[in-house]
Amino acid sequence: MSLLTANLDHLAVNSPNPESIANFYGRAMQMQVNQGQAGEYLCEGRERRMVFYPGDAKTLRYFAWNVPSAEALANLRNRIEDAGIQTRPSLSPFFDDTAFTVTDPDGHNLVVGCDASDRTRTPGLPARLQHFAFGTTNIQPMLDFYETTLGMRISDNVFADDGTLRSSFLRAGNEHHILAIFVAAQNAFDHHCYEAGEWNLIRDWADFLSEQDILLDWGPGRHGPGNNLFFMIRDPDTNWLEISAELELVTEDRPTGAWQHREKTLNSWGKAYLRS
């Protein structure tokens, strides 16, 4: 079965105050903010873009992946439809109308498009929108969808002492994960992450955020799965956003790793937040 190649392109997050949360992201993550056609707010910066819609706090309207070619886009759509799963028109204002939407077993909307535009020269500190995570009450159907139907691979799993699966980190290319799925009390958006690249940029981002009076909520630390350095801040709706550096790069034949469900797995330097 062919492996999926995709990158996280943008997230669409609902908020009771979409304008003010968009302005927060504009300030915190150095993005331009513009109003869209349907009451949404679009944030665009260096290798990162987000959309904010009116709606319930801490819910995800959709997430969007970019695939490398029009052919890859058509192949993925065929693969999904051949599995008996319906696709629908794109929900995203950023993609053209070749993009499509599919819904996962927990009801999350995934938009897949192909947009080759180069946003690496946009001004601002480096931090590419790179991964995000869901909490789920029923992880196996989610893994079946993302691994078997879409063609992702699991880089690492985390197990409780009784052997039950607690979380999985999935890749669609050479980065350790672009999606993490945690067993949690409810199906929910967990956090999203911007990959800065080098450790020194963790310092530069923390200094920049401090100048904006935006203080760290967790970290700095080092994750076990992915081996990345990180810190977390919270946006005005208390969504967690992560700045990461030095995320593990993997080869196609990397075996799936197994970790224990411990604080030290989530943060080898200290305190951690276990989802359940």
Ligand SMILES: [Fe+2]
């Ligand atoms: Fe993360």
